[in-house]
Amino acid sequence: MFPFEVSHTDSDSHARTGTLVTPHGTIRTPAFMPVGTCGSIKGVTPAQLGETDTDIMLCNTYHLALRPTADVVATFGELHDFIGWSGPILTDSGGFQVFSLAQLNRIDDDGVEFKSHIDGAVLTLNPEQSMDIQNKLGADIIMAFDQCPPLPSTPEFVTEATERTIRWARRSKVAHTRDNQALFGIVQGGLDVDLRLRCLDAIVEIGFDGYALGGLSVGESFEEMSTCLAGVAHKMPTDRPRYLMGVGMPRDLVAAIRSGIDMFDCVLPTRNGRNAYAFTPDGFLKMRNACHKLDASPIDAACDCYTCRTFSRGYIRHLFLANEMLGPTLTSIHNIRFFQRLMNRIRELIPQGKIERIHDEYPVTRENSKVE
């Protein structure tokens, strides 16, 4: 079990900061994981990712299992070797993408049958297959196979998915064969705090190296998610990392951290970066907007990323209007660095007992305000 140490816990909230040690390096928590869907952070090299002070990245089991396949990756060693990233990696279970991207043919207790979104090939995925794939990929942290219900769903559907998630968690733990990979269990239950807590008890009973909340940020409001987090996160085991999957916007991150969450992943910095949305402490900049045309200032004068040290808003706007690849690349680099600077500042404020200051320093964490 990877050493996890909480060095400080906030006195006014459940926020905490610490370190998780993995075979490929130490992760400072709270930690934000950029997403390398197919084994690459879109448009960003591992060297550029390293310069953003990212400790750990996430790769998607579903995408890698379809292409190039886990067996192909394994011939290169581990995923780290294949993608040229020597730091820690987390792979998800593949479940979320099967339920959101693929066309589902059948779901039952054994697992799921679906059609590949790439070529329509009929494939199956179940806990044993997910563990086999993730064992072959060799990420530092891997995830139990779960069923993620969309929101809103009927209470019956959410309950059924939650119970199946528990059964699949048990099988995932049995199927996991590698000692040098941490296996995290996933708690489902929709927005029903009681159901979440019952699921949490069952998942903890099985016993994992860390615990995740899945099935949030899937259609519910900020208030709904916050309420659920406030009721559940701090009841997750204190001695193990707590991971909120697929989240999120800066204010989501801060709310979750105050509820006791340690880890996050989200495509937002890169997806928004490719679409010309740049994060700043005050909100978004839409980089295609005409107001940036003659603006020689960087996206964020306080940011120390390569993009902000080197390029003006005017140039980045030009790149997007000219459909130059560098527009998405430079904005993604900035956005990832923005998230890492935000996390770093939170890690500084927690030991000082001043996490609420983050809302003054980063007004974007109060609401999803926009500027141009």
Next chain:
Amino acid sequence: MFPFEVSHTDSDSHARTGTLVTPHGTIRTPAFMPVGTCGSIKGVTPAQLGETDTDIMLCNTYHLALRPTADVVATFGELHDFIGWSGPILTDSGGFQVFSLAQLNRIDDDGVEFKSHIDGAVLTLNPEQSMDIQNKLGADIIMAFDQCPPLPSTPEFVTEATERTIRWARRSKVAHTRDNQALFGIVQGGLDVDLRLRCLDAIVEIGFDGYALGGLSVGESFEEMSTCLAGVAHKMPTDRPRYLMGVGMPRDLVAAIRSGIDMFDCVLPTRNGRNAYAFTPDGFLKMRNACHKLDASPIDAACDCYTCRTFSRGYIRHLFLANEMLGPTLTSIHNIRFFQRLMNRIRELIPQGKIERIHDEYPVTRENSKVE
């Protein structure tokens, strides 16, 4: 006039090596200039370009004049400031793109009227406008406005374009207003060596800071171009840089260097990189090919670029099949470095009197052989 010094000339050919000093840095010749069409080497940051040991890059006046316009660039300072590249830059005159990309409405001695390839807007370009734009862009080296006839063309058409090029060169020199930019004259004349030499005499008579051959690599065979180069290049002034525009393949570069050429530009490393063609000393690798699927070796084991130091052929193939932006970026970085390593090796061999060795070390310079 920028200091240009030839340190060594080959005894068996007209090949020579030296340095050209510009306000933004020294260019080692023979020099290869990667092309940043719209003010960005597609997919490659200035930092990554610097790591390829590139001394100077080219930007296209036509593209920048249309978008974002020279006036916009000038509000940011010079082109260097706008694009974040602190090394030397050369801008072309815009003529080549007007004749190849835009829809021509009219050409006469005053200049050309054409429709923008972006939005169909009717625009004009003439020597005075080209100089004004290039003066505003502020590149270290700028080019006289010329008429580039496609090949094959009738002798009458080539002669007319050549004579117009001479008249436009005279007007370009008069219109050029900045002391800290070198202005190069362009020699046209198609494949007719006599016409080329008459044009060269006239252009030298006007007097420029360097001399370029335009209108080659526009449809003729390797043998036709080589014959033309052999008859013309060594008769260009020995005390000024000689620049062959828009060339080319590795064997074109070596043939031209042996004819006495000092500078080149070409989109090949980046255009081929985006299309999954990687250069090696033995020929091309088509990175999408199935033979690379399980190949853990780099594109070129002898290459020291970031791509070859970090990634396997198998991973790069995966990136292209998954349509990941990193495939074009990593292959472009390698290809640019390939061209710079080739030029560097040639610069080493010339003082040793052993330039012919380049054909053994880089068989791709003998013929455009392909491997997979």
